[in-house]
Amino acid sequence: MSVAPLRTVDTQIVPDAGAGTESGTAGTAISVDGVRKIYDTGRERTEAVSGVSFDVKRGEFVAILGPSGCGKSTLLMMCGGLESITSGRIDIEGVAMTQPRPSIGVMFQDASLLPWKTVLENILFPIKILKRPMAEYTERARSLIDMVGLHGFEDKKPHQLSGGMRQRVAICRALVYDPDILLMDEPFSALDAITRDEMGEALLDIWEQYTKTALFVTHSIREAVLLADRVLVMTRRPATIVEDIRIPFGRPRPRDVSGSPEFNEICVYLRSLIESGHGAAQGRRSGDGPVLQPGRRGA
Template sequence: MSFIRGDGLRKVYDPGGKAVEALHNVNFIIEKGEFVSILGPSGCGKSTLLMMCAGLEEISDGLLMVAGAPMTGPRGDVGIMFQDPTLLPWKTVIENVLFPARIARVPIEPVRERAHALLRSVGLHAFEGHRPHELSGGMRQRVSICRALVNDPSILLMDEPFSALDAITRDQMNVLLLDLWQQQLARTALFITHSIREAVLLSDRIFVMTRRPATIVQNVVVPFSRPRSPELTEDVEFNRLCGHLRSMIEDSHVG
């Protein structure tokens, strides 16, 4: 069953009467439980598409369906992560994780249990009472994952969540997300990245977008079975697929 479906999506920004067409005729289907990544050149419209899927960006043309209903505005069942963890500096780790539940005004005690469990699963149980400035960049992004998941969202949207981290921490975050996904999450995810290897390791499918006005030109199935481990990145087939994607992306950036 298609869970998220875009038909002829278009986005025109019109700042001060100077129209910029970001997306042009974007068509895709994401099944429930799939992990899909988007690769594409900078400024092509990836974040725009992700924000549309969150119900936070207006659609200029076309139809976006989520769980069988047209997208009309922000949805409560969406968790989001950005490149910047955007934690509230005056709140403790546990209160940052609980923040979406407080906004949604749901009873906090059952959610608190979930928040504890999430923080334990990312190795931050001992830091619940700390404030964000006492944490490393990778730890802050782990808090941000827990916050995105605390309301048990059916859709997880991630916009370059690990791009600001150093290479080793980024690899560790990939493994963490892979493990979380395989052990307990398995919901529907849309993940934007500029890293081909990260996309191949984490995803079931990869959408390749063109330069602006962007459309999805390739829909690549990642054939590796789950559970996956980081050793997959040393596999010949893994590297062959990365090379194939690289040349596809170079082609799609031309012209």
């Protein structure tokens, strides 16, 4: 795969003029507007997500970054119709989200493979549920298997695979029916560091070929900067978005970018936002966020 040259970047934050999108605007795949989530047991009310708003354009890869337990996964599940919304609105392609849709693929923290089925059967399981033509999608499944490096493992059961291999199967299963949007909830969090890096590269290869709209939850700063076009930084509960940062490295994403000083500067800035718990984006719709502009220098 050819790679784009490394772009230099200064970590001064400047407004990204013209980057914003309004809810329902053409080109918007996901629109989250004033969303709150409150868990009410009758004896206690806990606000998990507080007034979150952001847009994701079609074909954009957006990471949601924040400390463990801050409500990132809750927000993602609401975007997938897997968790109810207390107030606010989520639109997918301009239509209010009220229940799961075939146009949305989901990857969870655990691969959640069926132990009695083979790799190929697990990947094709959504096709069976959706009652689509099996022969057509079997060819697609085999192509995905080759892409993630699992050729020769089609007939293996989950217990015969490593953790990284099981997550590769989960990626294939989420993509086999060709969803428009891919939601990923810390899919690599249980993997060791080396395997996690390998999975990140595999995901980049797949995303750069298929260019799906992606919303990716992680608590790894490095992972967010390596994979995403934008990073939404969330606070501890009740979760809000305190900053929306555009990552300036081009596509295809250079595989050696994580070793650059510019990459590390962005990571340091994001860590400072998480540790301080506040940023410049409070009170502004996320999607109108600042960008780390290449070559931009302060006065």
